[in-house]
Amino acid sequence: MPQYRLYHSPGACSLAAHIAFEELGVAYAPIRVIIAEGQNQTTEYLAINPRGRVPALVICEGNTEQVLTELSAILIYLAQTYPSASLLPLDTLSFVRAVEWMSWLGSTMHAGGVRTVLRPDRFISDSAAAEAVKTRGTENVRIGFADIESRLHGHTWALDDCYSIIDAYLLVFFRWGNRIGLPMRTDYPHYTRIMDAVRARPAVQRAIAHEGIQIE
Numbered sequence: 001m002p003q004y005r006l007y008h009s010p011g012a013c014s015l016a017a018h019i020a021f022e023e024l025g026v027a028y029a030p031i032r033v034i035i036a037e038g039q040n041q042t043t044e045y046l047a048i049n050p051r052g053r054v055p056a057l058v059i060c061e062g063n064t065e066q067v068l069t070e071l072s073a074i075l076i077y078l079a080q081t082y083p084s085a086s087l088l089p090l091d092t093l094s095f096v097r098a099v100e101w102m103s104w105l106g107s108t109m110h111a112g113g114v115r116t117v118l119r120p121d122r123f124i125s126d127s128a129a130a131e132a133v134k135t136r137g138t139e140n141v142r143i144g145f146a147d148i149e150s151r152l153h154g155h156t157w158a159l160d161d162c163y164s165i166i167d168a169y170l171l172v173f174f175r176w177g178n179r180i181g182l183p184m185r186t187d188y189p190h191y192t193r194i195m196d197a198v199r200a201r202p203a204v205q206r207a208i209a210h211e212g213i214q215i216e
């Protein structure tokens with residue numbers, strides 16, 4: 001069995017990979033890279049992931065080490081390496097439905113959504129204009145949350161009847177929604193119901209406790 005090191009930052013999108021490992025129950029070493037303290041920009045970390053982002057997964061097999069970056073790639077790698085854990089569905093249409101979720105969450109909701117609110121400096125250098133970026137970004141995030149809410153209406157989990165790692169990925173955004181001051185519990189009741197079920201899972205509770213974060 002390979003040995004794993006998961007580089008993550010508390011409350012970052014890497015939480016979904018952290019939860020995935022806890023769900024799998026395979027041995028891994030979680031390594032904290034605190035973004036707020038600039039630890040993702042150290043020479044040591046940039047040697048692992050030159051993009052300076054988390055998550056990064058180091059896979060050690062024999063004498064070889066491979067670094068895998070991009071959350072969705074890491075989640076698919078874990079799901080396909082340990083198929084019996086059902087982190088993602090196996091049949092093609094359900095699997096690509098999961099890929100559809102991950103692509104949209106990683107691009108529209110993360111890079112083009114929440115990041116504009118939390119890191120407007122990445123989009124505009126004029127600090128006086130940053131508020132306008134945040135305001136418009138918040139509107140876009142709300143449009144995204146309304147989309148999530150309508151997709152989750154009438155569902156037990158994001159992918160119909162089965163819990164999957166998509167539900168854990170959605171928890172990252174639910175927490176970020178709270179963090180940027182949106183009334184998640186009142187405005188998105190279906191999303192909240194599923195997130196409450198995600199948070200009841202022991203694996204999720206272990207990852208949250210290990211990261212020392214609050215969801216609400």
Ligand SMILES: N[C@@H](CCC(=O)N[C@@H](CS)C(=O)NCC(=O)O)C(=O)O
Pocket residue numbers: 012013014035040052053054055069070071072106
């Ligand atoms: N597309 C990447 C995004 C990774 C990413 O931006 N992670 C954030 C934490 S949520 C990060 O490392 N931020 C550090 C920075 O922006 O300097 C993925 O999905 O893994």
